[in-house]
Amino acid sequence: MKDTIDVADNTAAKVLQVQGVSKSFGSNQVLRDVSLDLSKGEVLCLLGPSGCGKSTLLRCINWLETPDAGSIRLNSKRFGIHKGGAKMGDADLARMRARIGMVFQHFALWPHLSVIGNIIESPIHVQKRNKQEVREEALALLAKVGLQDKADMYPASLSGGQKQRVGIARALAMKPDILLFDEPTSALDPMLVGEVLEVMRDLADEGATMVVVTHEMEFARQVASRIIFMDSGEVVETGQPAHFFNAPQTLKAQQFLTRFH
Ligand code: ADP
Ligand code: MG
Numbered sequence: 001m002k003d004t005i006d007v008a009d010n011t012a013a014k015v016l017q018v019q020g021v022s023k024s025f026g027s028n029q030v031l032r033d034v035s036l037d038l039s040k041g042e043v044l045c046l047l048g049p050s051g052c053g054k055s056t057l058l059r060c061i062n063w064l065e066t067p068d069a070g071s072i073r074l075n076s077k078r079f080g081i082h083k084g085g086a087k088m089g090d091a092d093l094a095r096m097r098a099r100i101g102m103v104f105q106h107f108a109l110w111p112h113l114s115v116i117g118n119i120i121e122s123p124i125h126v127q128k129r130n131k132q133e134v135r136e137e138a139l140a141l142l143a144k145v146g147l148q149d150k151a152d153m154y155p156a157s158l159s160g161g162q163k164q165r166v167g168i169a170r171a172l173a174m175k176p177d178i179l180l181f182d183e184p185t186s187a188l189d190p191m192l193v194g195e196v197l198e199v200m201r202d203l204a205d206e207g208a209t210m211v212v213v214t215h216e217m218e219f220a221r222q223v224a225s226r227i228i229f230m231d232s233g234e235v236v237e238t239g240q241p242a243h244f245f246n247a248p249q250t251l252k253a254q255q256f257l258t259r260f261h
Contacts (some may be wrong), residue, residue: 015177181212
């Protein structure tokens with residue numbers, strides 16, 4: 001019997017849809033007609049050489065950069081533009097952006113706030129949630145990332161790996177629909193990379209929907225549902241990790257991968 005649901009056409013099931021996104025800075029075209037989509041529970045690993053546009057793409061996804069062309073949809077809702085075509089105001093943009101959790105290479109923790117202060121800040125001030133409830137959830141999130149005893153410490157007294165785990169807990173505290181990671185382990189001492197990847201792997205196992213920009217090929221191979229390889233602002237190749245790593249189709253992907261062997 002034929003399946004009655006055509007998954008490919010079932011756009012409502014997509015958490016994220018990026019369609020034809022282009023972006024230039026002056027005369028430098030950084031993204032060229034980039035399209036990708038992501039279903040709930042998928043982990044997309046975004047690979048590509050430095051400068052190919054990965055961070056710009058993530059910043060377009062949460063509208064920190066406005067694409068010159070194309071569209072971003074989160075749970076079918078278009079970013080930046082209301083149904084009738086009018087531009088979204090700041091409050092609506094902020095509300096939509098809050099559905100996307102972002103984890104940065106350099107952590108971007110607030111230095112003047114304690115660990116728990118960093119985690120509860122946005123749920124309380126942006127989402128206007130109950131402080132006591134948010135605090136309790138924050139303590140549970142700290143336990144989840146293995147930092148239950150660090151709630152009252154300040155970021156400056158933490159290792160890089162601990163800071164990044166706080167960064168992940170902070171993103172999770174907003175209960176986002178999707179998590180974006182921009183090279184979350186690239187600034188870390190190699191000794192500390194594993195503890196962060198382990199937390200990310202747990203999230204993936206629990207069904208989190210994630211876009212991960214990384215140079216950790218082993219992580220990508222093991223955890224990704226799908227790989228997207230970019231070069232010079234374009235999606236060059238996309239596929240299952242086993243296929244991409246064992247039999248890359250394009251010369252550019254082959255050349256890129258030889259650097260990691
Ligand atoms: P990646 O994350 O893959 O290393 P980026 O998205 O950071 O690549 O950068 C892609 C290109 O866009 C680079 O040439 C970079 O210099 C340029 N770029 C990124 N952000 C800006 C900006 N805000 N203004 C001007 N150029 C930028
Ligand atoms: Mg980058």
